[in-house]
Amino acid sequence: MAAQPLQSIKARFGIIGTSTLLDNALETAIRVAPTDLTVLITGESGVGKEAFSKVIHALSVRKHNDFIAVNCGAIPEGTINSELFGHEKGAFTGAIGERKGYFETVSGGTIFLDEIGEMPMDTQAFLLRLLENGEFIRVGSSKVEKTDVRVIAATNVNLEERVRNGKFREDLYYRLNTVPIRVPALHQRREDIPLLFRKFAYDFSEKYRIQAVRLDRQAEGVLESYRWPGNIRELKNVAEQLSVLSEERDINADTLIRLMPQLMERNLPVPANKNGGGGGEFQERELLYKVLFDMKSDLNDLKSLIYELVSSNNLRMPDLSRLRSLPASVDFKEQTSTGYSMPPNQDIPSYYGASDNRVTPIVIDNNRPPTGETTYHIRDTDIVDTPITLEDIEKEAIKKALKKYKGKRKEVAEELQISERTLYRKINEYNLSSIS
Numbered sequence: 383m384a385a386q387p388l389q390s391i392k393a394r395f396g397i398i399g400t401s402t403l404l405d406n407a408l409e410t411a412i413r414v415a416p417t418d419l420t421v422l423i424t425g426e427s428g429v430g431k432e433a434f435s436k437v438i439h440a441l442s443v444r445k446h447n448d449f450i451a452v453n454c455g456a457i458p459e460g461t462i463n464s465e466l467f468g469h470e471k472g473a474f475t476g477a478i479g480e481r482k483g484y485f486e487t488v489s490g491g492t493i494f495l496d497e498i499g500e501m502p503m504d505t506q507a508f509l510l511r512l513l514e515n516g517e518f519i520r521v522g523s524s525k526v527e528k529t530d531v532r533v534i535a536a537t538n539v540n541l542e543e544r545v546r547n548g549k550f551r552e553d554l555y556y557r558l559n560t561v562p563i564r565v566p567a568l569h570q571r572r573e574d575i576p577l578l579f580r581k582f583a584y585d586f587s588e589k590y591r592i593q594a595v596r597l598d599r600q601a602e603g604v605l606e607s608y609r610w611p612g613n614i615r616e617l618k619n620v621a622e623q624l625s626v627l628s629e630e631r632d633i634n635a636d637t638l639i640r641l642m643p644q645l646m647e648r649n650l651p652v653p654a655n656k657n658g659g660g661g662g663e664f665q666e667r668e669l670l671y672k673v674l675f676d677m678k679s680d681l682n683d684l685k686s687l688i689y690e691l692v693s694s695n696n697l698r699m700p701d702l703s704r705l706r707s708l709p710a711s712v713d714f715k716e717q718t719s720t721g722y723s724m725p726p727n728q729d730i731p732s733y734y735g736a737s738d739n740r741v742t743p744i745v746i747d748n749n750r751p752p753t754g755e756t757t758y759h760i761r762d763t764d765i766v767d768t769p770i771t772l773e774d775i776e777k778e779a780i781k782k783a784l785k786k787y788k789g790k791r792k793e794v795a796e797e798l799q800i801s802e803r804t805l806y807r808k809i810n811e812y813n814l815s816s817i818s
Contacts, residue, residue, distance in 0.1 A: 473522025
């Protein structure tokens with residue numbers, strides 16, 4: 383696809399961005415548009431899947447006929463068959479007359495079925511028949527009707543997972559997935575975030591006749607580092623809120639964080655709950671990820687402290703590249719009356735003392751010899767036991783939070799970002815009732 387046609391299509395449909403992933407998805411939509419093939423558009427909620435369906439319809443031979451978007455998750459299970467396929471008079475209570483369904487009224491055009499993963503199983507069977515031969519039957523009728531409609535489906539859930547769980551028909555999945563289009567999430571196209579923000583800020587300023595807000599480079603960096611779980615919808619909300627809340631039109635990073643503190647919150651890389659059921663496993667995994675992220679932060683702080691100690695005491699860092707090449711069987715230690723001491727010009731291997739899954743710390747002796755050399759001592763008594771299982775880590779995190787908030791479980795649950803129900807279960811599981 384040449385660059386100029388792609389850019390002109392972006393301008394025509396208001397698609398903002400230069401990301402390669404976005405361009406690939408758009409090129410696929412352009413190539414499949416002239417055909418009548420069924421298309422399945424996947425992507426997180428709020429990435430703009432409906433915009434791609436409109437591109438496909440507008441570039442197809444059906445562009446002069448009707449286009450309708452139907453949210454399958456918003457229609458009650460008891461009425462969705464009637465909405466899609468129509469019904470006869472007296473087919474059910476309240477059916478005072480016959481009614482044409484969407485597939486009949488949009489014949490010759492395109493129907494966009496959003497949230498197709500929420501469609502009931504019986505409706506899936508009717509849809510499969512329609513896709514196979516264009517036939518359907520109204521609710522309460524025995525007469526077979528014909529229609530000529532192109533179907534574009536979209537979902538923000540993993541349909542393959544739903545097929546494995548028996549919640550989506552496998553034959554319908556493969557029939558819909560003739561041409562798949564994956565719309566990238568906003569965090570996968572971070573280079574487009576400043577462009578989209580400027581677009582939303584300018585549109586808001588035009589609508590309300592005010593000066594548009596502008597971000598400096600550091601403020602744009604804050605937006606780019608955020609996870610954006612709500613994707614483009616959330617970014618648009620942020621742009622509009624800043625346009626209203628900020629007294630200044632030029633916004634720096636400090637002002638942005640003060641007005642939008644949620645932009646600094648961690649968004650853990652946890653998969654969405656695809657089954658629609660209870661969130662116990664999801665919340666436990668989220669807690670473990672939070673603990674691991676906190677451990678990583680503590681490790682970075684420890685690294686900074688070590689470098690500061692080394693520089694302030696005029697010490698020399700070992701050559702780590704040389705240490706990695708040393709065999710594990712080399713004996714570096716010399717027995718002395720006070721412990722084990724290393725020669726001043728010999729580095730200590732990083733794996734020393736780790737064979738029993740315990741950490742043996744290296745102690746720096748500030749009582750330097752008269753020659754100015756530094757002696758390193760490793761004492762057998764300086765052994766630190768560390769948690770080696772996720773359960774230990776999780777238990778320790780809950781224990782610290784309970785002590786911090788003096789047993790107030792609501793605050794503890796908010797701190798750990800889990801539900802109070804999960805917290806109660808974990809307290810009983812780890813026998814932490816005495817702390818709370």
